[in-house]
Amino acid sequence: MKEDKEFDIETIEQKAAFIESVLFVSKEPVEPEKIMTFFKCKNIKDFEEILSKLTDMYKDSERGIILKRSGGGLQLVTKIGMHNLLNDFFKIKKTSTLTIPSLETLSIVSYKQPVTLAEISRLRGVNSVGPAKNLLQKKLIKISGRKRVPGLPALYSTTKEFLLYFGLNDISELPSIEELTEMFEEKEQPSLFKQIQNENG
């Protein structure tokens, strides 16, 4: 019979092991600050050392998971490339779920936030109540305030779930419009877009 001997968190290895078990049991990303507080570790460098130990460990060929930073926290996810195998194994089809109207609406909210529904509809050229509702239900956007104009319409912003869903740590990680243009430039027809940008400043 094994004794339920208490685990120590003294050495770097033990700390790495503890972090693995914490991340293993929690379904949401865990804030690094929380772990540091728990370790009474004040030096970020020490903490980063433990994390890089973990990261290295997951590089081993017999490991199926990796350490990822998402939504401002640490999270374990499966290795890239496992996707199709897992789909086959579980006989399920894990696919993306957002429709183009929802994604368009989300683009507007993410770049123009806080923004009203009327403005979203205007920019999309079509009524956007449906996609907005869908995104609210999925918790990808939220009401973040009211615009101080007659009728006090709701203002929408992105949520933490938005960051998680798209694997971002912070909204600032989204590329700027300029960067975006470059990203899509090659595939696109002679830069429609760059000129507009230059002229509009």
Place this chain on the structure above:
Amino acid sequence: MKEDKEFDIETIEQKAAFIESVLFVSKEPVEPEKIMTFFKCKNIKDFEEILSKLTDMYKDSERGIILKRSGGGLQLVTKIGMHNLLNDFFKIKKTSTLTIPSLETLSIVSYKQPVTLAEISRLRGVNSVGPAKNLLQKKLIKISGRKRVPGLPALYSTTKEFLLYFGLNDISELPSIEELTEMFEEKEQPSLFKQIQNENG
């Protein structure tokens, strides 16, 4: 951009990695036979070799999880001795749960405040003493006054904690009933696009 490189499951190491990712994403224990079938592995000895490789790997001091075999199948669990540490760690944010009755009661208080218990019970169609008590204990609602009718029943309102929980700055940030109705009233027209998506997806 990330490459969608396919993972191979040829070597023992790769097979071990795949098993780890399967057990990682699965809520229930996984039957070994299922994995053997997937590997098209007919020899139990070969399979046991992979498992012992995994077991050895988890013995490393920097690992926080272990492979467990129980009646139901294979399962990853945290290392023995982690229990108390994990308890301590997650105590920092112990999430309380809301039942459907509590949620219904809270929704009435947030939209009708200040409101009496009788009115809550009337709207829910059932006695709401239990849920109200639960919400008072969680400090999500409070008694904010007395209604000037016979019996002077208590009037309930939401609290500062309520705003914190739902990440609101102000109660006015809740979606208005008009906005909600608009969102839910709109008939989901059969968008051409959606149909095509379904067909192709």
Place this chain on the structure above:
Amino acid sequence: MYSEIYEIQTEFFEGPLDLLLHLVNKKRMNILDIKVSEITSEYLDYLMNKRGINPSRESDFLMTASTLIYIKSRSLLPAPEIYNEDSLEHKLINTLAEYDKIQKITKLLKQMENDEVLLWKREEVSENFETREFDIKEISSFQLAEVFLNLIKKKDKEEFVNINPRNYSIQKKQEEILEILETKGYLNFSEYIEMLDSAEEFLVAFFSLLDMVKRGVIIALQKRLFDTISVWKNGKYKIAQ
């Protein structure tokens, strides 16, 4: 993977801007150089043949059509409208340029979504995960609002059916309560009021209870706030009549 879905969208236009952008791209024109009059006929052509037009958005398409026709007709007049910041044409072109940006962001989000789908999270797969309890952190204020909306909708329906007004008397209510106490010996007041039809009946029942307590006909106890009121007949009470 994304391009597949994206292609579908350019063939079936969600809205008028979608179609306009498609026409501009086809001509390999710079958005800012568009002569709206040049794409008007093509736009109308699409509308006539209903090619790729989302039927539920037809009115949106028509609205834009009328704007296009207006702009074109102005350009044909001997003294065309001066192209300035306020002109309809300028506004339309600006909207289109904005829409073009949104399309780029949308493409990016689609790519990011597809990348994320490839990474599986802990306990993502389960055969039975139905639960009636929510983690409070997982409830958004929007869900709270939804719950409320469903409640009042349900209630609206119920109250629609309930249309026979009745008059309740304290006398009758007291007799009713006493009868229950006679047969059962005990009354759980919270359970009792749940069966009542209206707030009015509830009030009458409550006053009846208070009156009977005052006169010593019954004994009522409430352990603490929110607990049910337990009611018994007072054994010492002798009916006067």
